[in-house]
Amino acid sequence: MKVTIKKMGINGEGIGYLDRLPVFVPGALCNEEVEITLTEKNGRYAKGKITRICKKSDKRVRPICGIQRRCGACPYMICDYEEQLRFKKDDLRQSLIKYAHIDPRLIEKIRPSNKTLFYRNQCKLPCGMDDGELVNGMYSPNSNIFVPMDTCYVHEKELEIMRKRILKVLNRYHVRPYDWHQKRGLRYLILRGFEGKFQCTLVSGEEKFDPQMIEDLMALEGMHSLWQSYQTQKKAVELFGPKMILLGGERYIYVTLDGVRLPVSPRSFFQLNTQQAKNMYACIAEMVGRQNERIVEAYSGIGGISMTLKDDAKEIIGIEIVKDAVINARQSARENHITNVEFVCADAADKLLYLSKNSSIDVLVVDPPRTGLDEAMLAVILRSKIKKIIYVSCNPSTLAKNLAILSDRYEVERIVPFDMFPNTAKVETIVSLKRR
Numbered sequence: 001m002k003v004t005i006k007k008m009g010i011n012g013e014g015i016g017y018l019d020r021l022p023v024f025v026p027g028a029l030c031n032e033e034v035e036i037t038l039t040e041k042n043g044r045y046a047k048g049k050i051t052r053i054c055k056k057s058d059k060r061v062r063p064i065c066g067i068q069r070r071c072g073a074c075p076y077m078i079c080d081y082e083e084q085l086r087f088k089k090d091d092l093r094q095s096l097i098k099y100a101h102i103d104p105r106l107i108e109k110i111r112p113s114n115k116t117l118f119y120r121n122q123c124k125l126p127c128g129m130d131d132g133e134l135v136n137g138m139y140s141p142n143s144n145i146f147v148p149m150d151t152c153y154v155h156e157k158e159l160e161i162m163r164k165r166i167l168k169v170l171n172r173y174h175v176r177p178y179d180w181h182q183k184r185g186l187r188y189l190i191l192r193g194f195e196g197k198f199q200c201t202l203v204s205g206e207e208k209f210d211p212q213m214i215e216d217l218m219a220l221e222g223m224h225s226l227w228q229s230y231q232t233q234k235k236a237v238e239l240f241g242p243k244m245i246l247l248g249g250e251r252y253i254y255v256t257l258d259g260v261r262l263p264v265s266p267r268s269f270f271q272l273n274t275q276q277a278k279n280m281y282a283c284i285a286e287m288v289g290r291q292n293e294r295i296v297e298a299y300s301g302i303g304g305i306s307m308t309l310k311d312d313a314k315e316i317i318g319i320e321i322v323k324d325a326v327i328n329a330r331q332s333a334r335e336n337h338i339t340n341v342e343f344v345c346a347d348a349a350d351k352l353l354y355l356s357k358n359s360s361i362d363v364l365v366v367d368p369p370r371t372g373l374d375e376a377m378l379a380v381i382l383r384s385k386i387k388k389i390i391y392v393s394c395n396p397s398t399l400a401k402n403l404a405i406l407s408d409r410y411e412v413e414r415i416v417p418f419d420m421f422p423n424t425a426k427v428e429t430i431v432s433l434k435r436r
Helices: 081-100 157-172 211-218 274-288 304-308 323-335 348-358 375-383 396-406
Strands: 002-004 014-018 021-025 033-041 046-055 122-130 133-139 146-148 186-194 197-204 223-230 243-249 253-257 260-264 292-298 313-320 341-345 363-366 388-393 410-418 428-435
Touching: 002 014, 021 033, 081 396, 081 410, 122 146, 122 157, 133 157, 157 186, 157 197, 157 211, 186 253, 197 253, 211 223, 211 243, 253 274, 253 304, 260 304, 260 323, 274 304, 274 363, 274 388, 274 410, 274 428, 292 304, 292 348, 304 313, 304 323, 304 341, 313 323, 313 348, 323 341, 348 375, 375 396, 388 396, 396 428
Parallel strands: 021 046, 197 223, 292 313, 292 363, 313 341, 363 388
Antiparallel strands: 002 033, 014 021, 033 046, 122 133, 122 186, 133 146, 186 197, 223 243, 253 260, 388 428, 410 428
């Protein structure tokens, strides 16, 4: 059967209609006519697989990656960059209209990434076997089919070089993928790099690696921090296990933002596109303004935003529930001699309730996970008298649903989307709200 693609879905798939029933078609672009076979159908939607593209979009390009279709991590690699930006802004616009009835004219031009390839500073890749060798790869979407990977074109080039060197050492010592029965082997290779220095975590079963192998890994140029993490739970939400062991080198690597050096440990979150993170933080600072008495940042992570705002308020308090990230943030404040920024390890809603009762807050910066602000956090914000909110979001639908609730007390001033992840369907958004 043939379907004409009318719009793009939130995961980068094309959406057409069969007798008003939406059909999701991975690998199809807007305005294309495709021949499909149905792979799933129920009363609310259907899914289809392309058998032939009858009419191609003039925005379609040949992907640089040979496994793009099977891997599924970069669905927009098949269209030119300007079209990617249009899709992302349209996704944001639709969510804001649907859930929050926000005037789409408030959405500013999406800020493009200066790199569309080789921009990602971290990889978290599963391990498998290919031709008798340990390799990294990805699992095809919604399956357990392992797709071996040679080169990933969204990783920074230096990160890819280091990843391949690590695999070479691991193969020399005959390291194998994780075996569920024996609870041995390597599950994930997690690698992060800043400024030519790398932090590697080997997520494995409860086993000890050959000391000579550890020595050889530490001898790789740029290897600054080597960790092992035990993870034997079959359906674990976290890639990292509960136990972290420093095998060699330093506990942290450092990233520099606006003159502030931030220590980063394996579990700590940091934006994956370093240059675009700097651009986002500059936008946040512009929205916050100068000469504030008190700024609170909820979900503050390693404190990057709080410390780049150090000159914009007399007092800044960062709230984060992940202990490792708070330790990183406090250490960074000490090392950078920043005395007006304090970090507390606590639940964001509980601590914000306490702070809002006992002192006035000029600006609240929130950078929640993809699930958005929970009910407790929204209730605290609505009861408070916080003058301004800067909401940093990585999910347009949860952002819009939260803004719909906050609209009782707050008015949207600006909406600035950023393309943090070119070739994917994801979009980051910064929203400035003022109290009515």
